[in-house]
Structures are given as structure tokens and as C-alpha cells.
Amino acid sequence: MRLIPFRHDCSEILNHYKTSVQCFREALFALEPVRIELGYVRYLRPFGLNLLSAMTFELLRNGLQVSLTPPQDERVNIFLADQGFYSEFLIGDAGRLQSSPRSTSVGLRRLDEPDGNYLTSVAHWLKRHSDIPFEDIEDMVMVTMPEVINNVFDHSRSPFGCYVCAVAYPSEQRLMLSVIDFGVGFYTSLSPHYRDIHNDSDAIALAVKPGISSKPKKGNAGRGLHILSDWVKTTHGELEIVSQDGHWIQDSQGVTTTNNISFTFPGSCINLCVRTSHLPSTDPTERRRYD
């Protein structure tokens, strides 16, 4: 039996998942039953739920027998159920807890193709719980999400598409959205076409520039991440991209930093944090201030 432990704080801090990811990698090739240990988890953010879901899917896809120790903290356990984790995988407390969608979150969803109807439902969900004008929310979802999701399907070669999860934190006045894939990563995708990149951090930093694509001969490709980055900048949001051991962050002032993380992430992840109090007006003249 292989164990994949998750620590108590499953927030957006990457290093908190180092052991989980290393154990996942070993378990994937061990051909033994796997137990995912969530017993001590007391805090779970969209990134953590997405990573947990992607790992679980990948273990099952590889034919492994997977069981799960549910969180002892019942609030976290109910959050998992409400987000649809148990109904997605039918493990752990799947028989005991029913999914009860929350007004402050978008249920966990695996996308195996771009889905416009899903994006509309995300926008309407955001509208239901927040004070933000609907057009602002709709703009945010309809500009950022297609670019992120198309990027997965056009370049990542992920075996399962991607997992998407979004949660609003009204008291913090922010929305967090996470998209994760277990594809080849930015460096593998771009390095055949761009000789001056040497690692995933270089590759991410390059990929957010306009006109950079793993299909550079295909016309005008390579605008998606640039548009995403630009949009997030206009709304004073924060954007984080992880690919293998590369890490890139754009803070609320638009300042970017890159570094390497201390373990190899099994794909790529894009985390978006939007300060709801800073979303711009939809009035075009007003909006120009942000463009």
C-alpha cells in the first residue's frame, strides 16, 4: 500500500505539496494500492482541490486501486463533498456525504474540451453570490477562461484535459480560480522552437509574451497567455503559473518574478486571484484607464 499524504494546510503555497507530489509520482509506477491521506487537512483552497482531483484521476486512469482517508475536520470533508469531489470519484465518504453546491463556489469540473456553456454557468454563479456588476464578472470569465483552457488543449497534451475549480472569499474580497493539467509542461512544448530557453521558468516567462507558441508557424498564434496576463493586470489581480519546476508570478502591480520550485510538478497549473473590489467598470471610457 502506497500513501499519498496531504498536509494540514492545502492552500496555494506550492511547497506544501512537495511530499504529496513525490509520493504520487512513486505510487504511479509502483503498481500497488494507493491510499490518499487527507486526515489532517484543515484548510483546502482551489489549487489544493484541483491537485488532489488530478492526482486521483490519474491514479485511477492508470488502473490503480485508490482509497482515501477523509479529513477529520468535518467542515473540510463537507467542502469536498459540496465541491463534487466525492461524486466525481466515488471514494472516501462518497456514500455518506451528498454534494450540495455552494453559492460561493463553482463545483469541481474536469473539462475534456473547451465548453462555452460551462463558462456561462461560471459567470452566472459568480453573479449570484457577488456584488460585482454582472458585465464585469462576465468579462472576466469570458476573457480569461477561454485563453487558459485553449492553452491546455492546444499545447499541453494533458491525458485528461484539465480540472477547473473556483471559490469566492467574500470576507477577503477575492475570487480564486485554478486550472490544472498533467501535460508536458511549457519547456517541453516550447523548446523545439525557441533555442534560448533552458528551463520551465524561462519557458513560462517567454510564453506570456505575444506571439510565442508551440505552433509558431501557425499564423498569428501565441496570444492567449499574453491576453490573460494583460487582463489580470488591468484588474489588479494576481496570476501564478507553475510548470514542472518552473514558477512565474505576476503580482497585483503587474510586476513579474520567476523562480524554480524545489520539486517537479506533474504538469502545469494556472492560478488566478481577482480582487473583487478592483474590477473595473464596464463603461468603455472608464475602462480605458485600465487598458
Add this chain to the structure above:
Amino acid sequence: MIKLSLVQIVGPYCGTHTEGEMLYRVIEPYINCNEKVVLDFEGVQLASSSFFNELFRHVIEHFGESVLNSQIAYASLKPRHQFVLDRSQPIASAS
């Protein structure tokens, strides 16, 4: 000049290369006849860079880049569509 509704041609989600190619197939005969085409975005929910890229790629390959400005115009663009369109223009002609 002909005005074409994108919703009627590809639906409200102009999100991927597929919709871009679909639109190109419809406008190609008009451009071929030197007719100006107005793309009406009324009712369009999303328009991604992949969509514009595929459309522009075909137009440029078959008719040259100048046609993008001389024979294609846009109507009822929401600010978010304009945002993506502005950033999807070919690099040589982008402002």
C-alpha cells in the same frame, strides 16, 4: 457590403480554432469578390484569441494581410471582444 451575424454562423461561443475556420469558410466567397464583410458580434458571448487567430491566418494566407483592414469590419463588439481583438492582430500591424 454584407453584414454577417456570427451567432447565426457559429453560435454565441467563438472560442476555438474550429469556429474561426467555420467563419472563414463563410466569408471567403465575399472577400474573393472584393466585397466588404461586416462581422456582427451581437449576441456573441465570448471571442478568444484562438478564434481570431484561425480567422486571420486563413485570410492572410489566401488574400494577404491588408485585407484584414480593407475588407473586414466589426459591429456590436463588446469591450471584452475588442480587448481580445486588439491583442490578436498580426504583430506587424498591431499598434
